[in-house]
Amino acid sequence: MRRGPIDQLVVRVIPDPDRSVAEQTAIKEFSEYPSDFTDLLRVMGKAKGVMGLSSISSLSQPLPAKAFARDVLSIEIQGPSRQQLTLVDIPGLIRSETQWFTSQDREMVAEITDAYITQPRTVCLAVISATHNHASQLILEMVHDADPTGERTLGIITKPDSLNAGSNEEKISLDLARNVKVVFKLGWHVIKNEKVSESAFSFEQRNATEASFFRNSNFNSLPAHGLGIDALRARLTFILFENFKRELPNLTRELESAVTETTSQLRKLGDGLATTSPRHSRSYLTRLSMDCVEISNAAINGNYESLYFHGDSHETSSLKSASSIKRLRTVIQHLNRDFVSEIQIRGAKYHIMSPDQETQMSKHLADSTIPGSVQLSKDKALGWISRVMERSRRKESYGNFNPSIIGELFWEQTSKWQALAEQHVDRVFCICQKFFDLLLEEKCPGYIGVRLSQFEVVKSLNTRRECAYKEVWNLMDDNQDFPTVYDHDYAATIQKQQSERMQSVLREAIDDAASQPESHEIVSKNATSSISLDAVMAQVRSKTHRDMHSYSCDHVLGCLLALYKASLFLILGIRASPTDFH
Structure with a gap:
C-alpha cells in the first residue's frame, strides 16, 4: 500500500x-x-x-x-x-x-x-x-x-x-x-x-x-x-x-553510508557527464582510459611513486591484500619465485632419494617426503629404468642400451611441468583480474566499472591467458623432442658421478684389503700399517660390475638426473643445488 x-x-x-x-x-x-x-x-x-x-x-x-x-x-x-x-x-x-x-x-x-x-x-x-x-x-x-x-x-x-x-x-x-x-x-x-x-x-x-x-x-x-x-x-x-x-538509528546510518558512497561515485564521474550526450561520454571514457593506462604501466614496471600505490605501511603484507595487489609487479615477482621453488621441489615426477633420505624414510620422518612427488629409493629407481630399458631394446648388443630411453625417461620425469606452469598462469591471471577490479573500483563508479570489466578487461585478460597457455604448450612440445644439452656442466656432472662411483668402489676395496698382509707394501709418511696393492686390485675386480645391464641402468640414471638438472636451468634460468635433484 x-x-x-x-x-x-x-x-x-x-x-x-x-x-x-x-x-x-x-x-x-x-x-x-x-x-x-x-x-x-x-x-x-x-x-x-x-x-x-x-x-x-x-x-x-x-x-x-x-x-x-x-x-x-x-x-x-x-x-x-x-x-x-x-x-x-x-x-x-x-x-x-x-x-x-x-x-x-x-x-x-x-x-x-x-x-x-x-x-x-x-x-x-x-x-x-x-x-x-x-x-x-x-x-x-x-x-x-x-x-x-x-x-x-x-x-x-x-x-x-x-x-x-x-x-x-x-x-x-x-x-x-x-x-x-x-x-x-x-x-x-x-x-x-x-x-x-x-x-x-x-x-x-x-x-x-x-x-x-x-x-x-x-x-x-x-x-x-x-x-x-x-x-x-x-x-x-x-x-x-x-x-x-x-x-531508525540503523536505517539512518545506512542512509548516511549510502549518501557517502553515492557522493563518492558521483565525484569519480567528474564534470564530464553533465549530460548523457555521446560526446561527453567519450570524453569521460578517454580520460578514464588514460588514467588507468598510466597507473597500469607504473604497476607493471614497478614504479610506485603515484599516490595510488601509497598505503599504510603497517597494513598486512599478504599478497591477497588490496594494497599488495595494487603493486602488481611485486606480486608477480613473488608468484614467479614461488613457481620456481615449486618446480624445484615438486617438478620431478620421481624423487630419487639419497642413502641418508632412505634412512630417514625408514624411521618414518615426515620431513623426508616431498608433496606431489613419488619417493623412490635408488634400487627402485634402477628397477624403473630397467623396465623401460627392457621394453625399448632394438639391435644393440647386450650391455649397451638404446639411447632414446633417456628421452623417454626424461619425458616421464618432467610430465608434471605443464600442469604446474598452467597453474602459475592461472594465478597470474587471477591477480591481474583483481588488480583491474581494484583500479576500476577506485577510478570510476561501480556501474561503469562492472561494465568495463565484463566487456573489456575480462575479455582481454582471457585472450592473454590463452596466449600464455599456448606458450606453455609450445615449450612442452619442444620438450617432447629428444633432449639435447650443450651445457658443459652436464658433461661435468656425468664425469663427477662416474668418479664418485669409482671412488666408492675403491674405498670399499681398500677397507677390505687393509687387514690382509702381502709381500708388497706401501708405507705413507704418517701410517705404520701396510696395504697390499694386489689385494686391493683383487677386491676392485670383485666389486666391478660384471652385470652389464645393472651397470647400464646405473649410468642411465646418472644421465637422467644430470639432464633434468641442466634442462631445468635452461627453462627457468636457475642454477639448482645438487641436493635438489639427488
Whole structure:
C-alpha cells in the first residue's frame, strides 16, 4: 500500500535477477491497472503467464512442471488515505514431493521463504493451521532459526472454527495463543478464515461472522487484542511502529553510508557527464582510459611513486591484500619465485632419494617426503629404468642400451611441468583480474566499472591467458623432442658421478684389503700399517660390475638426473643445488 493522489491498483511483475536480460526486459514491460478488486483475478492470470506459470482449475489436475517462480508479483494499492505498508505473501512451505510439487519446487519455496525471513527488519507472521499439529509445521522451525529470540515474529493461528469445542486440539491451540507452547515475544493472534460457503460475503459480513464466532466459542477466554482481523490490523500497526523506532538509528546510518558512497561515485564521474550526450561520454571514457593506462604501466614496471600505490605501511603484507595487489609487479615477482621453488621441489615426477633420505624414510620422518612427488629409493629407481630399458631394446648388443630411453625417461620425469606452469598462469591471471577490479573500483563508479570489466578487461585478460597457455604448450612440445644439452656442466656432472662411483668402489676395496698382509707394501709418511696393492686390485675386480645391464641402468640414471638438472636451468634460468635433484 502506498499514499497516492488517486485511488488505483497497479499490478506489475518484478523479474528474478538471475533471468536473462531479454527475459527481464520482457517481464518489466508487463503492467496492468485493474478498475477494482473484482478484476484482480483476471489480471493475476495474465501475470502468471508472463512469469511462465500456467493456471489450473483445481488441484485434482497435476500442476504444470513449473509451479513456482522467483519473480515477484507486485500488487500496489494507491490512494490518498492509504498507509505505507508492504506485505509479502510467500508460497506455503512444502514438506515433501508429491504429484503436484517437485523436489525443485520444495527447495525453491524454502529458499524464497528463508531469503525474506532472515532480513533483520522483516516482521515475520508465522501462519499455522489449528487443524494440524504445530510440531509438524515447518515455518515454526524456520522462523526459530532466523529469529531465535522471537523478537520480530508474530504467530498466526487460522481455522479455529474447524476444531470441536472442548477437544484436545482446541486446548493445544488455546495454549499456543496464550504463548505457552511456542514462545514469541510478539505473542500469537487468532483469526477465522472464510468457509467456502462464505466466499461471496462482503468484508463487513466476513468480519461480523468472525466476531460472532469469537464471542460464542472457547476462544473468548483469550484477550480481545489477540482475536480477529480488526485487532490484528491494530496490532500490526503498533508492531511496525515499534520496529521502525528501534531500527531508525540503523536505517539512518545506512542512509548516511549510502549518501557517502553515492557522493563518492558521483565525484569519480567528474564534470564530464553533465549530460548523457555521446560526446561527453567519450570524453569521460578517454580520460578514464588514460588514467588507468598510466597507473597500469607504473604497476607493471614497478614504479610506485603515484599516490595510488601509497598505503599504510603497517597494513598486512599478504599478497591477497588490496594494497599488495595494487603493486602488481611485486606480486608477480613473488608468484614467479614461488613457481620456481615449486618446480624445484615438486617438478620431478620421481624423487630419487639419497642413502641418508632412505634412512630417514625408514624411521618414518615426515620431513623426508616431498608433496606431489613419488619417493623412490635408488634400487627402485634402477628397477624403473630397467623396465623401460627392457621394453625399448632394438639391435644393440647386450650391455649397451638404446639411447632414446633417456628421452623417454626424461619425458616421464618432467610430465608434471605443464600442469604446474598452467597453474602459475592461472594465478597470474587471477591477480591481474583483481588488480583491474581494484583500479576500476577506485577510478570510476561501480556501474561503469562492472561494465568495463565484463566487456573489456575480462575479455582481454582471457585472450592473454590463452596466449600464455599456448606458450606453455609450445615449450612442452619442444620438450617432447629428444633432449639435447650443450651445457658443459652436464658433461661435468656425468664425469663427477662416474668418479664418485669409482671412488666408492675403491674405498670399499681398500677397507677390505687393509687387514690382509702381502709381500708388497706401501708405507705413507704418517701410517705404520701396510696395504697390499694386489689385494686391493683383487677386491676392485670383485666389486666391478660384471652385470652389464645393472651397470647400464646405473649410468642411465646418472644421465637422467644430470639432464633434468641442466634442462631445468635452461627453462627457468636457475642454477639448482645438487641436493635438489639427488
